[in-house]
Amino acid sequence: MEIATLAKETLSTPTQVYQVFIRSTPEHIWEAITDPEFTTKYFHGSRVELKLVAGSEYLSTSPDRSEVWVEGEVLEVDPPKRLVHTWLARYDAETAAEEPSRVTWEIEDRGDGMCLLTVVHDQLEGAPKTAQSVSGQGWMYVLSGLKTLLETGDPLPAFSQ
């Protein structure tokens, strides 16, 4: 009984949720998420390119576009509130062999110039290596960097050129 419970707990790769308050407008946050010139400054240096149409490609590359880091498909677009896309991490052979997972961005205007940004990374059941790789510092660094960039105009030190 106990072993069964333990196995179940170990096998299930849960959803990851990250939330941060940002002193900015929903439009600015949306731009920062969807514009490659912005993403290079906070998203581990990656250029994120996507068309705002469900069914189109989501592509994250190295700054010089020579390597694909993450690829996916845009599932839902509702500017400047909600973006959903799949996530297949190509930056590592092990994660590249996994099933695609899903990332949801939600921007909520809380008034007084504050927005609440939520990132949900789920459908990770077929992607345990990806789950491990984005947890901890992964998404947290992206969100901290995005907050700092939008609030101060400057990227976090690691990404300033």
Add this chain to the structure above:
Amino acid sequence: MGDDAVFRALADPSRRHLLDRLFERDGRTLVELTEDLEMTRFGVMKHLQVLEDAGLVVSRKEGRRKLHYLNPVPIQQIHDRWIDKYRSRHASALAELQQDLEGG
């Protein structure tokens, strides 16, 4: 969601314990979180609310269930603001001391 709310939330051992439980396994219901605890469900609920107000826990509906997730971002922010800063000052003071001693 200020530093005060985060420090206040972290100041209670039961709440730190709840965070540890979510760290072990994220996305739990109130019932799951109450299991094996000596706290009442009401007590857990109250503590979860304080954690949610501080932004340390985020709850999301999944079907009929309300799942609780650990949000590590406020702890990272506390770290950046209150730990990194003093640690780097301390480190640079030591480096200067070493320079002074070796230079002199």
